[in-house]
Amino acid sequence: MPKEIDRVFKHAIVRIPGRNFADGLTTADFGVPQYEKVLQQHARYCESLRACGLALTTLPADLKHPDSTFVEDTAVLTQNAAILCRPGAPSREGEVAAIRPELKRFFASLPAIEAPGTLDGGDICEAEDHFFLGLSLRTNEEGVRQLAAHLAKLGYTSSVVDVRSMTSILHLKSGIAYLGDNTLVVMEEMADNPLFRDYKLMRVPAEESYGANCVRVNDRVLVAEGFPQLTAELKGHGFDPLVLDMSEYRKMDGGLSCLSLRF
Numbered sequence: 001m002p003k004e005i006d007r008v009f010k011h012a013i014v015r016i017p018g019r020n021f022a023d024g025l026t027t028a029d030f031g032v033p034q035y036e037k038v039l040q041q042h043a044r045y046c047e048s049l050r051a052c053g054l055a056l057t058t059l060p061a062d063l064k065h066p067d068s069t070f071v072e073d074t075a076v077l078t079q080n081a082a083i084l085c086r087p088g089a090p091s092r093e094g095e096v097a098a099i100r101p102e103l104k105r106f107f108a109s110l111p112a113i114e115a116p117g118t119l120d121g122g123d124i125c126e127a128e129d130h131f132f133l134g135l136s137l138r139t140n141e142e143g144v145r146q147l148a149a150h151l152a153k154l155g156y157t158s159s160v161v162d163v164r165s166m167t168s169i170l171h172l173k174s175g176i177a178y179l180g181d182n183t184l185v186v187m188e189e190m191a192d193n194p195l196f197r198d199y200k201l202m203r204v205p206a207e208e209s210y211g212a213n214c215v216r217v218n219d220r221v222l223v224a225e226g227f228p229q230l231t232a233e234l235k236g237h238g239f240d241p242l243v244l245d246m247s248e249y250r251k252m253d254g255g256l257s258c259l260s261l262r263f
């Protein structure tokens, strides 16, 4: 029985990775991404979003910003609104101006996180009417404060999850995902956070923690290849996993959610 959908997605914005993708930021130690595979994995990701019923806006590669295929970091999208981010890494700041005109086509107003606030979209986890705001090495307290105020005006509540001491993850959503049906996927290291106590938790064992960055897209859950316990658990909870090879993106600290803005 497929799980009920809390939010139906109709569109996604993606950006083709540039041939200088390997020049982006990373802390991972999995080697240098192979560009042919980068493109193949991106193409398969886009096909999968289409198979989930989404219409795609595909932006061209932006060679000025090697990390710009990780479009999720440029904006926070709610059901009816978009808030522009201000990425915490200086090399990524210009990505926001490049995404703005695309979002303008779909959203009437585009409030923005302003300096000295910094905020990466990957730190923001929407769970229906509540948002978890990750305080990380990219997203600072002022960024979180500004976003919480924008969300409150839109009728959403929020709470802050401090991941600054968790060196194994870049962003909050490297470690948690909301799947609807009051269900949170959460990496073991974060699973005992009292903020998550009212949710059904799918705890991801340490050896599969990269898999925690999975994404519910309509009837499916996109999940990275190579995490059999998590994939089996998703099935066991009635979700329908769509497994994608993410090896080249993992080398650049990227995950499934980072590769699209969904709305």
Ligand code: GLY
Pocket: 024, 025, 026, 067, 070, 089, 092, 170, 252, 253, 254
């Ligand atoms: N390579 C993704 C990031 O560091 O932002």
